[in-house]
Amino acid sequence: MAISRDDIAAVLDEIALLLEIKGENPFKTRAYRNGAETVRNYDGDIVKKAAANELDGIKGIGKALQEKLHELASTGELKFHQNLRAEFPEGLFDLFGIQGLGPKKVRALYDQLGVDSIEALKTACTDGSAAGLPGFGKKSIEKLLEAIALKEQFADLFRLGDIAPIAESMLENLRQHPDSLRVEIAGSYRRSKEVLHDIDFLVATPKPAEMTEYFSQLPEVDSVIVCGSTKASVRLANGLQCDLRAVSNEQFPFALQYFSGSKEHNVALRSRALKHGWSLNEYGFTPKDKTSPAAPAVKEEADIYRILELDRIPPELRENRGEIEAAEAGEIPRLVELENLRGTFHNHTTASDGKNTLEEMAEAARDLGLQYLGIADHSKSQFQANGLYPDRLLKQVAAIQELNQSWDDFQIFTGTEVDILKDGSLDFEDDVLEQLDYSVASIHGSFQLPEKEMTARIIKAMENPHVTMIGHLTGRLLLRREGYAVDVDKVIDCAIRTGTIIELNCNPRRLDMDWRHWQRARDKGLMTSINPDAHATEQLQYLAYGIRLARKGWLRREDVLNCMTLDEVQRWLKLPKEQRMRA
DNA sequence: CTTTCTCTAAAGTGCACTGTGGCCAGTGC
Structure with a gap:
């Protein structure tokens, strides 16, 4: 099979990582990372062009990368990459998955202690040998051990969003089989848990043995764990276990x-x-x-x-x-559905760290049948994300207002994802914020504050009349990083008091605020906005995960701001904050 | 390594935080 665009980008990224360990010129490593991004986002068949050696004039791909891409696309391999890889053991790559370990520290561990795997790192931390290295003090070792424990705890877990596409494709394959009468995915996937450790397929069939056999030979399957006459377990290439149970049509329900x-x-x-x-x-x-x-x-x-x-x-x-x-009691609420969504807030464009332009994002939202799209690019403190200073923000506002003239059934709302600074003040002054339709206030730094300070920080932001909603409340990254310490109940109460929305960030890496809080918050009167935090047009599809998690949090259509029609939401945004939260 | 350029040499995202080591280096956003 020919090498894909993503394969090529992955090779470039890996080269960057390896060069980093070697301590190469940081600009060189960045050039490879930029190259990987360019390959991923190139508008056209870059693999074909690379194979034909026709890469001239692509910004970010100079002479050296052109040659490497040509070799990769035409032979499927790259000598330079293989030689580089051969210099280091396989397990070294896993070390980068540990929070707090970057290239320099990995290098020191490897060079001086021969640490080449997470297991070896654990040993070096516990037997005291790592403590001898410069830059590794008592606290560092403690943090590393904590990070290892976190990683082990998550070892066989997968994020809903990472496995949904493959789960749906396997489901479709099973439904294609002539002997399958009914097929469903059961288990935690059906319950829309945010992380899962396996997928349970269920089929109603008169021929169970044929179905388990068929299942264990699906193209997605990497290896077969067991395959009996009514049950089969398989493992996919990513390590995920999938089970199939075959039952009679009568037993199926x-x-x-x-x-x-x-x-x-x-x-x-x-x-x-x-x-x-x-x-x-x-x-x-x-x-x-x-x-x-x-x-x-x-x-x-x-x-x-x-x-x-x-x-x-x-x-x-x-x-x-x-x-x-x-x-x-007959009180199961009518839960919100994907079809109820009329728009969405919190989306990025190329103005900050998004991959698509304002126009492209708007078109994609229209294609999804939405009536409005809120733009919320990063504010200036998010330097690495190309955050906007007021002048660029206001230019964007003007561009949006102009663009809005071209539709009568669709509107872009001007906004920002404004940073909540360490002391709870905002990254933009009020005179900037008041020129926008809305704002999402989020925390992107100083994650380690104690709970009391963190809670006060968020509350202070919510008390600002220009803050429409709080972004990703706890900052958690599923299976990667715990959320920061925050008193969620206090924040919920303050949100209701001040008329501030708490978003349900439905980027599958976040799904934050957690579903476990929503039923209680809803009962108190809190509203949410289901926001994809999209950094590319296709990420608007994350709304589907948002709906799943909103349902899991018992939310109804009336609890969700972006279920309002365009007219309704325009009126709502004009209300003073204290009148916004429904009774 | 790429881009840009007083065009073959220089510049190329910046800052906060953390922990450690003695006032700086590494990491992460």
């Missing part, structure tokens, strides 16, 4: 309910079934004793809930967090 979990939800449901005189498991209802009524007919999963005198409970809510009580 029970199996779907059972394997969707959560375990806690099922325990509660089973005890409810017992009160009705049946035991409930993945195969069906079984009368408990002679006095029990006959087991009722079940055609689909919803029947199980109906028979137990419950509203149908959407899978996202099945965490035993009050959903059974709500279903009993």
Whole structure:
């Protein structure tokens, strides 16, 4: 198979990393990183051009990179890269996944202690040998051990957004099979958990052995763990385990309910079934004793809930967090749906660190059927992200106002993702902010503040009348970094008091504020905005993850700002802050 | 390594934070 654009970019990135360890000229390493970005974003078939050696005139690809790209595209390999790679052991790359380790420290560990893997790093930290290196004090060692523990804890976990595409493609493949009557993904994927450790497929079929066999040979499968007559487990190239269970069409609703979990939800449901005189498991209802009524007919999963005198409970809510009580009382809310979204806030353009222009982002939003798009590029403190100074911001505002003349059914809102500085003040003065339609205030630095100060910092930002919403409340990066210490309840109360939205950042790396807080916050009256934090047109699709997590947080259409129509949201943005939060 | 240029040599994102080591280096945004 021919080498892909992403493969080429990955090679360039890896070269940059290796040159960094070698202590090469930082501008050289940056040139390779820029090259990788250029390859990824090039508008046209850059692989074909590279193969034909026609790369002249592409900004960021000079003579040396042209030659390397040509070699890569035409032979699929690069001598320079292979030689460089051969200088270092394989495991060294894993070390860069540890927070606090950069090229210099990796180099020191490798050169002086021979540390070439996470395992070796752990040893060097615990046996005291790392403590002998310059720059490695007591606190550094402690932090490294913490980072290793964090990494181990996340070792076999995957982010929802990273596996959804492959899960859906496998689902589609299974549905194609002539012997599959019904196919669903159960488990935590169906419940829209933000991180998962496996995917559970379920198929109703008259020929279970054929289905498990077919499953274990899907193109996505890397290796087969087990393949029996009703169950198969496989591993994908990325390490993710996938299970398939094949059941009869009659058992399917029970199996779907059972394997969707959560375990806690099922325990509660089973005890409810017992009160009705049946035991409930993945195969069906079984009368408990002679006095029990006959087991009722079940055609689909919803029947199980109906028979137990419950509203149908959407899978996202099945965490035993009050959903059974709500279903009993007929109080399962009508959860928000993707179709309810009318627009979105918090999106970036090429003005700061986005990959697409204002015009391209707007077109993409229109193509998705949205009525409005909020632009929120970074503010000046985000230097590395090309954050805007007031002059550039105001130029952008003028450009947006001009662009808005070209539509009567669509509008761009002018905004900013303004940094909340260490003391809670903002990166723009009020006289700048008041010229915008809205603003998202976010924290991008000083992550280590103690909880009290961090909470006060956010509260101070929310008290500013020009702050429309708070971006990614805890700053967590799923499976990478814990959120900063913040008293979420205090912040929620302050948000309601001041009329400030807390966004549901639906970038799959964040999904922040966490779903576990939303039901409580909603009950108190808080509203959210489901924001993709898109840095490219295709990332507007992250809204789908936002909807999944909003549903998991019990949110309804009326809890979500960007479910408002264009007219409604225009009116809402003109209200003084204290009148914005609905009663 | 690439771009730019008083065009074959120089400049090329800046800052805060952290911890350590003795006032700076590395990391991350």
